[in-house]
Amino acid sequence: MQTQVLIIGAGVTGTGLARDLALRGLSVVVVEKRDINAGASGGNHGLLHSGARYIASDPAAAAECHIENQRLKQLAPHCIENTGGLFVAVAGDDERYIADFPQMCRRCHIPVRQVDPKEAREMEPTLSDTLIAAYLVDDATVDPFKLSLDNMADARRHGAVLRRHCRVTGFQMAQSRIRRTTIIDEVTGRSETIDADVVVNAAGAWAGVVAGLAGATIEMRYSKGSLLVTQSRLCERVVNRLRMPTDGDILVPGGTVSILGTTSVRVDSPDVIYPEVHEVDTIIDQGAAMIPQLAVTRYIRAYCGVRPLLGADDPQTSEDDDDRAVSRGFALIDHARQPGAPSNLITISGGKLTTYRLMAEKTADLVCSRLGVTARCRTDVTALPDTVDARWTEPGLAPNVWLRQKAPDDMLLCECEMVSQSVVDEIVAGLQALDGRPDLKAIGLRSRIGKGPCQGTFCSQRLAAYLYDRGHLQGADGLVQLRLFLRERWRGQQPLLWDMNLAQAELLEAMHCGLFGLELEKSP
Numbered sequence: 001m002q003t004q005v006l007i008i009g010a011g012v013t014g015t016g017l018a019r020d021l022a023l024r025g026l027s028v029v030v031v032e033k034r035d036i037n038a039g040a041s042g043g044n045h046g047l048l049h050s051g052a053r054y055i056a057s058d059p060a061a062a063a064e065c066h067i068e069n070q071r072l073k074q075l076a077p078h079c080i081e082n083t084g085g086l087f088v089a090v091a092g093d094d095e096r097y098i099a100d101f102p103q104m105c106r107r108c109h110i111p112v113r114q115v116d117p118k119e120a121r122e123m124e125p126t127l128s129d130t131l132i133a134a135y136l137v138d139d140a141t142v143d144p145f146k147l148s149l150d151n152m153a154d155a156r157r158h159g160a161v162l163r164r165h166c167r168v169t170g171f172q173m174a175q176s177r178i179r180r181t182t183i184i185d186e187v188t189g190r191s192e193t194i195d196a197d198v199v200v201n202a203a204g205a206w207a208g209v210v211a212g213l214a215g216a217t218i219e220m221r222y223s224k225g226s227l228l229v230t231q232s233r234l235c236e237r238v239v240n241r242l243r244m245p246t247d248g249d250i251l252v253p254g255g256t257v258s259i260l261g262t263t264s265v266r267v268d269s270p271d272v273i274y275p276e277v278h279e280v281d282t283i284i285d286q287g288a289a290m291i292p293q294l295a296v297t298r299y300i301r302a303y304c305g306v307r308p309l310l311g312a313d314d315p316q317t318s319e320d321d322d323d324r325a326v327s328r329g330f331a332l333i334d335h336a337r338q339p340g341a342p343s344n345l346i347t348i349s350g351g352k353l354t355t356y357r358l359m360a361e362k363t364a365d366l367v368c369s370r371l372g373v374t375a376r377c378r379t380d381v382t383a384l385p386d387t388v389d390a391r392w393t394e395p396g397l398a399p400n401v402w403l404r405q406k407a408p409d410d411m412l413l414c415e416c417e418m419v420s421q422s423v424v425d426e427i428v429a430g431l432q433a434l435d436g437r438p439d440l441k442a443i444g445l446r447s448r449i450g451k452g453p454c455q456g457t458f459c460s461q462r463l464a465a466y467l468y469d470r471g472h473l474q475g476a477d478g479l480v481q482l483r484l485f486l487r488e489r490w491r492g493q494q495p496l497l498w499d500m501n502l503a504q505a506e507l508l509e510a511m512h513c514g515l516f517g518l519e520l521e522k523s524p
């Protein structure tokens, strides 16, 4: 396969870059070792930052966030819920930080309005009655899955190619350039090569590993952040603790649920990560100081992601420092400037979901300068289309459509999120058009299946049975996929095993192990 640009990684950065380059008329191939948003893009808070969180620690990133926040609200409104955000302080919080907050926001051109704590509690009745200060900012929420799926769908409409489950395993060099990239198809085991004029490493936390395959070096640290999902939505707005960023100080609405986070835990590798019990305890303790209900609510799932933090060689951010001190700005690395590294390799890493479009623009500018292409960026003025590929990630859409259509034979496969057979049919058709591989995890990623209170107990086996009926699964495929699907759900359930969750987990075990004997199936 031949292309002008090869992008490694289909997170929000890689998919956003694919769209930018495809809109400029370049030929693009994206390779992803798992599926869209397998990395941090599928493991974050979904907060479209106003920038106010970074005003003290990183004013440049704060200002950048605000500009992109405003732009994305105009260009991708279907991916965003314009909730607004509150920064709140409770008794005992740092009064100097509280007093300086509006001035620091204004310095970064971030609009801010003080509200009386009583007014804030009228807006958000779950807020603590120990509130001492509150400010309104432009925070919003963004559906990261919809964002990346829409970016990739639009990129494909403009000629880009996505290869899922294809891992980059090596590079062949000639005259200090990457001449050929070797990928292995994780499903078929076949390997093949791609010839590209420029290779962009958008592998997120794995950027250092990928660069290393080409003989380039990036100093990286990995900061894991864990998040908890509540069973129902507790606030209308994003609620931030008014203090220097630390653990458990943001509650973000995620459609019908709320997402509480996060932590910053140094890990050795981005590969084996899971939310830990001590993180859950910290997040709940801290969150409950601003919203007491967080101490007693039901959490249906925990998940985590890894922030790739660049700058491990910076003496200002030594090993002992809090990783939150490391810049949340992005790094665009032109390896042509590094001795011994390939001249046609570029790495884009770090940054925020909120600034993905800007990161893509800067990277695409560099790629184009390399290729002598003069086409300018269009993603700053061209709306992101609302595509069919990303339709069913939206909370509440599947039930609305199902109730409106009143089709009695369109059986519900997932009762928590009310996802019907016809929705699954549409997603399967999309996957078949992409690469012909409908599997449980891929369908879960593109819909709300498995995301409700039962966390896959009932819907996973119904979905598998339906796929068998339709001939999309054969032999033992379904059992293997069921195990993979449930294992992923279990990772998020196991640190939350108390009260209702414990009962739900025991039911799941009784059904899937006691009845189906799933634990006896071999792991893939």
Ligand SMILES: Cc1cc2nc3c(=O)[nH]c(=O)nc-3n(C[C@H](O)[C@H](O)[C@H](O)COP(=O)(O)OP(=O)(O)OC[C@H]3O[C@@H](n4cnc5c(N)ncnc54)[C@H](O)[C@@H]3O)c2cc1C
Pocket (backbone or CB within 6 Å): 008, 009, 010, 011, 012, 013, 014, 031, 032, 033, 034, 035, 036, 037, 038, 039, 040, 041, 042, 043, 044, 045, 046, 047, 048, 049, 166, 167, 168, 169, 202, 203, 204, 205, 206, 210, 223, 224, 225, 226, 262, 304, 305, 306, 307, 348, 349, 350, 351, 352, 353, 354, 355
């Ligand atoms: C806990 C947490 C909370 C966050 N909250 C927010 C937030 O609320 N708002 C915000 O704006 N930002 C937030 N962020 C930051 C945001 O999630 C990231 O900046 C963004 O998702 C990074 O996207 P990416 O595409 O660069 O990396 P990733 O999403 O990690 O994508 C990299 C991709 O590369 C693939 N890959 C790796 N190696 C290979 C290989 N060899 N071959 C092929 N593919 C490969 C991976 O599978 C992965 O899919 C948060 C991050 C974390 C961890």
